[in-house]
Amino acid sequence: MPPFVETFRALPARSKGIIAVSAVAILAIAFLLLRVAGAPSYSMLSSGLDPAQTGKVTAALDEQGIAYELRNNGTALAVEKSQIAQARVALAGQGVSLDAGSGKGFELFDEQKLGASDFQLQVTYQRALEGEIARTIGNVQGVSSPQVQLVLPEDDLFADEATPATAAVMLGNSADTLEPGATRGIAQLVASSVKGLKTENVTITDASGALLWPAGDGSGGGGVAAGKQALEARYSRAMEADLNALLVRTLGPGKAQVSVTADLNADKTTRDKVTYDKKGVPIKSSTETEKLRGGSATTGGTAGTGSNIPTYSGGNAAGGANSNYQRETETTEQAVGKQVERTEVAPGAINKMNVALLVDKSVPAADFQAVQQAVSSAAGIDTTRGDAMQAAQVPFAKVATPKAGPVPTTLLGPLKWVGIGFASLLFLFFMTRSLRKREGEALTTPAWLTEIEEPVSLAQLEQETMVLERPQHPTITLPPRAPDANLQAIDQLMEREPERVAAQVKQWMSED
DSSP states (O other): OOHHHHHHHHSOHHHHHHHHHHHHHHHHHHHHHHHHHHSOOEEEEEESOOHHHHHHHHHHHHHHTOOEEEETTTTEEEEEGGGHHHHHHHHHHTTOOSOSOOSOOGGGGGGOOTTOOHHHHHHHHHHHHHHHHHHHHHTSTTOOSOEEEEEOOOOOSSGGGOOOEEEEEEOSSOGGGSOTTHHHHHHHHHHHHSTTEEEEEEEEEOTTOOEEESSSOSTTTTTTTTSHHHHHHHHHHHHHHHHHHHHHHHHOTTSEEEEEEEEEEOOOEEEEEEEEOSSOEEEEEEEEEEEEEOOOSTTOOOSSGGGGOHHHHHHHHHHHHTOEEEEEEEEEEEEOOEEEEEEEEOSOEEEEEEEEEEEETTSOHHHHHHHHHHHHHHHTOOGGGTOEEEEEEEOOOOOOOOOOOSOOHHHHHHHHHHHHHHHHHHHHHHHHHHHHHHHHOOOOOOHHHHHOOSOOOHHHHHHSOOEEOOSSSOOEEOOOOOOOHHHHHHHHHHHHOHHHHHHHHHHHHHHO
């Protein structure tokens, strides 16, 4: 049996209990400290989020497999420190804005100093109005970090000489993140927020500098949805987001990826259709009658060569006197019913769609087939339309392990306390071991104590030769010590007033 175990077994029960409790406490503290040190460290990414945007933000982070934490009842978002940049890129790619405009609004007047001039007040009002409009625009879906610049003309006496108000809006996102009609709505919003501002005097550009308004009639998004590439990019991104979110929820992050390429019809057409009834309905009927009766022969013969020949003139004249002619004409108007349908075909019809699905090799073959069918159904693949889907299993690249560097500063504190705990445990162990050894030693009684048979004074003891006997040392003879006047005075005081001396000694002992 090891000496350590024998020593521990030889300790009294109280010492064993103290050591056991100390060891358990130190191990528990070390475990808690290591767990706290190994827990993910979250850093605040954005605060003051709109609860309506929180679902979109979490969906975008879940799609990329980024760990996050919601705080302040869902209005604040915290992300792991190592994934802050990745989270910002993921949210920007999905067109999700974390802020609704960071410019100050009318709270600028709260900071107004006493004695400001009219010009300073006018500039402050213009800045406040720009900040309020930027905040409102930032709440539009797909808009991030908007900036607004206003040009407010001075009041003029003559209306024909007054310059119109103008506004410039710079969006921090690309054009394909906006919904159809959003640009026209932003222009109307800005024009309604400034006195005397018209929509045609509002200019809106995206982050790339492309002009969004004024462009076209605005019914399709002011040039945003009318662009074929912008329409296809927005549709493909939305479809990819839905499919990747489905894969993350089923297989987990980093197990599959989907890419969608859509060919959409961006033409806005009008379709007219006229349909006639098979049977008409009479609405008007009229009848006309024409009659003709003949007269006497002397009045003249009938027209033609017969009346000019003498031989037949009498017979022809007699026949003309007895002639009678009558004709009737009936006219009916028919009404044929018809239907006229006019349909405006909005842009966005799918001409063709291609879907590419990549799944990691670690996914079982049965699950791969099920995922392939689910993605095909969710994407709406139609082979008769010409859609195509390609699926394959390939080994995904492993995430690079960061190089081991110096100990992070966040671990120095926990490691220090762990070291202190182990040091305390070792101190208790060796102290208990030393006390145990001292308990087994046999202490000899001093020789001078056995030689005293009757009370003697302190001065007499000091004048005598004292012999100290120790087991490990030879006998040592001490030379006589010179008498001390202070000790003699103390000895005399003890003889005269023993009660007073005893009380003083008790007081000193109680103070110690």
